[in-house]
Amino acid sequence: MPSDLLATPDLLRSVFRRHAAGVAVITARGDTGPVGFTATSLASVSAEPPLLSFGVGTGSSSWPAIAATDHVGVHILGEHQQDLAATFARNGADRFAPPTAWREGPEGVPLLDGVLAWLVARVVARVPAGDHRLVLAEVLHGDPTGAGRPLLYHQGCFRRLPD
DSSP states (O other): OOOOOOOOHHHHHHHHHTSOEEOEEEEEEETTEEEEEEESOOEEEETTTTEEEEEEETTSTTHHHHHHOSEEEEEEOBGGGHHHHHHHHSTTOOTTSTTOOEEEOGGGOEEETTOSEEEEEEEEEEEEETTEEEEEEEEEEEEOOOOSOBEEEETTEEEEOOO
């Protein structure tokens, strides 16, 4: 068995590359238009009241809008949406340009079409966490009825569940 490695950013990244996670896109309305980013840090926090959390880097192009907004959209991506996940993960991409299909949803939040499920949530806290903020939000609206199977992220790649 190898000896323990000292805690470093690379060690943390290496360990979490082995953790399979569902893929979500977080969206918000910004001052100059919609913003969004791919997230694998989405978590259910509480059923009563219905709370969720996600992490966002303070150096992210989406952070200024997330820091200022009252509401966010949370989208669970399907295995057919690898390209969409990659678009929202790419720096400098025009994420809401075609072929991205979206509409304005409750509270003015941009909602992506064709997802497995979506939620609109009211931001209740932004907790400092190193170079990120942990955002806590209370769920207000949603739709869990999209068709398909979830998209996963593992070992640095988007993946599908095996049959």
